[in-house]
Amino acid sequence: MPELPEVETTVRGLRNKIIGRKIKGVWTDWPKYFKNSSKEEFKDCVIGEKIEGIERKGKNILFILSKEKILLVHMKMTGHFLVGKWEERKGVDKVYNKKWEDEKWIPESRTGKMMDPKNRFIRLIFYLNNNQMLALSDMRRFAKVICGAKEEILNSRDLDLGVDPLSKDFSFEVFKNILSNRRKRIKTLLMDQKIISGIGNIYSDEVLWRAKIHPLTPSNEIKEDKVRVLHQEIINILRRAVKLGGTSTDDFRDPNGIKGRYGRELDVYQKDGEKCKRCGGEITRIKIGGRSARFCPKCQKK
């Protein structure tokens, strides 16, 4: 489930590999990715353009293209990018070895021959010059892929996002104001991209556990000392997770196909039934707005 650390890991990995490359072709078996355009319109937008930069905005990836265009990708839940040269990556290579113009050709990786089964679900491929390819593996087909003029994309609702928790703007004062001006449940607030951008289910559970805050607490009822701890833990945990290449409890892989290593440092996420490392209480799962929240009822009181 790509959240800020996973998206940041992806962006950093991609920067090293495909900046300066030119998009020569596109293959997909799921044109629904291109929300507001047809496959042909999408191809017209990206083919021939050079990738001049790669940036992260919240959980979105922005490929800055030549001719003042931007390719925006949101990996949603199961998406991850893989980059390879055909010599290095079986399965994907075969596609390149075949004729990539052939839309009907099915990547061999989808037959499960690749080493890592989680890299199996390749639905979209960008063919670059230099014999490289950028592939999107996305089991559940939730990803969003949009190409458009720079101004149009930057001003679109997709990028109407709150403060980035790893930016300088995320000061204690700013955070305190965000919490005190609403009475939304803290767990929901942390995951609201229009308020703070980048935190999802995994890291919201983790930061609340560290700060000993019950996930259902209205944000304006949290005492200042806990707000301070929460603010610091958001920064600490996200930085640490970025450093370790994110969390791969399931699908996520970096552009080399490598798993993130933050999973071994998780304290509550997916630990239902286990003992709390801090107080020995039982980690419990509740539903908040249809989403699972894990916490320790003994040391995370309202």
Next chain:
DNA sequence: ACAATATCCTGCGAGC
């Protein structure tokens, strides 16, 4: 202003 629910999808594991 806030909360809940359905929707989009598919693999996986549990239970029968």
Next chain:
DNA sequence: TGCTCGCAGGATATTG
């Protein structure tokens, strides 16, 4: 063995 069912959750739309 093979079926059904619930679960996973990022974001948005809709309804309360």
